Amino acid sequence: MITYSKKGLRVAEAYYDEPAIQSGADVLRCLNYAQPIHGGNSQAFHTIHIDLCRTPEEIFAEMNSTTRNDSRRAEREGVTCEAQSQPGDAWLNEFFAFFEEFAAAKGLPSPNRDRITGMRDAGILDLSRALDADGNVLVWHCQYGAQARIRLLHSASLFRHTEDKERIRLISRANRFLHYRDMVRFRESGFAIYDFGGWYAGQDDEEKLRINKFKESFGGQVVRVFNSDRGLTMKGVLAVYARQALDRLRGQE
Known part of the structure; x- marks a missing residue:
């Protein structure tokens, strides 16, 4: 469980059905819970779980042929993977700089540095990256990680910064290879589930459907969980009510 600031609110964040301590925060946020939280604004959320309680060979065999072939080719091409389960400031700052460049190119918001740093300080953050044969970071x-599960929060690459189609394909292969190497590493660290961090349950958004197809290429099972927010102070209650109103408005669009 961590605490961080977001838009003037102090948020306490808990994961995967862990006991939630309600102190010193305006909003309690419970993510990836099996059931909605009583008294909170709860939203159903779909994701893909990969079972890590198998051999690396079994995990690899469940992936489709494209993902297996791309992973093998990336390794042959000299792609290497690095990781830090307790990343220092240097790695954290390198990730933030890379992700902000990626987010700007894709029109996404910058990462919440306070939240991610809070995860690092709580000992639950993991960073990994794939490099080409010359040592350039690709992905x-x-x-x-919490409660024997580890969840993908962000994946970033800079393929939009090049028009070299072969370079773009190399980045794609490196991304698949890094996912597989992450899974093997997490299995060795004792995690039972790799959570892909989301799966789009709709039918209209073509980009999200393409992301679904990418995630499904690794096998696994689509599951439904719940994310819930509960106001703990008057400011927090008002913020949760405002979020509920916004969710209803979006649902009517």
Whole structure:
């Protein structure tokens, strides 16, 4: 469990059904719980779980042929993977700089540095990256682990910064290879589930459907969990009510 600031609110964040301590925060956020939290604003959320309680060979065999072939080719091409389960400031700052460049190119918001640093300080953050044969970083992954599960939080690459189609394909292969190496590493660290961090349950958003197809290429099972927010102070209650109103408005669009 961590605490961090977001838009003037102090947020306490808990994961995967862990006991939630309600102190010193405006909002209690419970993510990836099996059931909705009583008294909170709860939203169903779909994701893909990969069973890590198998051999690396079994995990690899469940992936489709494209993902297996791309992973093998990336390794032959000299792609290497590095990781830190307790990343220092240098690695954290390198990740932030890379992700902010990626986010700007894709029109995404910058990462919440306070939240991610809080995960690091709580000992639950993991960073990994794939490098080409010349040592250039191609892909970063950011994950957090709790309750024997580890969840992908961010994946970033800069393929939009090049028009070299072969370079773009290399980045794609490196990303698949890094996911597989992450899974093997997490299995060796005692995690039972690799959580891909989301799966789009709709039918209209073509980009999200393409992301679904990528995640499904690794095998696994689509599951439904719940994310819930509960106000703990008057400011927190008002913020949760505002979020509920916004969710209803979006649902009507």
